[in-house]
Amino acid sequence: MHRNELEHHLNALLKPEQIKDFCPNGLQVQGSDEIHKIVTGVTATQALIAQAIDEKADALVVHHGFFWKNESYVIRGMKYKRIKALLDHNISLFAYHLPLDIHPELGNNAQLAQLFEINNVQPLEVGNPLSVAVRGEFSHHISGDELSTRISQQLSRNCLHITPPSNKKIKTVAWCSGGGQNYIELAAEQGIDAFISGEISEQTTHVATEMDIHFFAAGHHATERYGAKALAKHLEKELSIPTVFIDIDNPA
Known part of the structure; x- marks a missing residue:
């Protein structure tokens, strides 16, 4: 499947245009044109990105992505390392915050x-x-x-x-x-x-x-695991693409 097809499916499913949010919803970091495997998770942390790399995923779909309102625009430190890892391994990052809550x-x-x-x-x-x-x-x-x-x-x-x-x-x-x-x-x-x-x-x-x-x-984290988990099942069933939900636990 082409990345644009996945983006269209996710946007049609979650309808981010219907709700005002604190971050951009949809494709946040562009990766490979072709999607053969997807990983879903709660937050696009370095640990989850590393797991996606190990899984040889072409796309990562999360609830908490990047570029939050009122945060610095500068890409350095932790944000730089996360984005660099995605770009180095050609992984697209999709994030849906409030659309995946509601x-x-x-x-x-x-x-x-x-x-x-x-x-x-x-x-x-x-x-x-x-x-x-x-x-x-x-x-x-x-x-x-x-x-x-x-x-x-x-x-x-x-x-x-x-x-x-x-x-x-x-x-x-x-x-x-x-x-x-x-x-x-x-x-x-x-x-x-x-x-x-x-x-x-x-x-x-x-x-x-x-x-x-x-x-x-x-x-x-515990109350927001289940949207990403349900989304993984949906994508694998509807798109016939191997999709894995990975839970990076967080006590908060």
């Missing part, structure tokens, strides 16, 4: 819904079908401890649970993968019982306590 089937949030057995998924931001945060419900009420155990088991990561004063049972839940903890207030304002994200900020504890909502922080 995709209704392959996205990080959709994959978490499947893992945690959440039903009736809808946008948390009412009237915004591209809401980065979503909401849903469990088939029956569960305790905060039960949900904490479920998250920890599914993600193989001990999550942090902030229990509100009422310690109420949980039926409704909202979530946003990665660094989406600031959506907790919107969830609480809608009367939702629990909010799940990857990260926690200092003020998140106070919001959970004062607005009576369970909060679970499960790790930025």
Whole structure:
């Protein structure tokens, strides 16, 4: 497959033009014209690039790529080494940030819904079908401890649970993968019982306590593995190109 065909397929699938983001989505570094093998992963680190080189991949597709808003334009140090490794081995880098969070089937949030057995998924931001945060419900009420155990088991990561004063049972839940903890207030304002994200900020504890909502922080990386993993399966099936998801673990 030609690189342009892969780019067209990814853009048609993930529709980056629909959402404003903090980085360019799509092809970030051009490599070989012909694509015979693809590697997917969460972040385009030196370790993941080295694995892609070992796999003899022609394309690397990630959630966290390069060229973030407000970062330096200068290509030196760590960024230089990463880009040089891609160019030296003729590997194209594709990155899809928010588009890979919000995709209704392959996205990080959709994959978490499947893992945690959440039903009736809808946008948390009412009237915004591209809401980065979503909401849903469990088939029956569960305790905060039960949900904490479920998250920890599914993600193989001990999550942090902030229990509100009422310690109420949980039926409704909202979530946003990665660094989406600031959506907790919107969830609480809608009367939702629990909010799940990857990260926690200092003020998140106070919001959970004062607005009576369970909060679970499960790790930025841990909550964003599954979009790239689902995308790998999709690409191999739909494009008939060998595709490997590689997880470079990150405790954050």
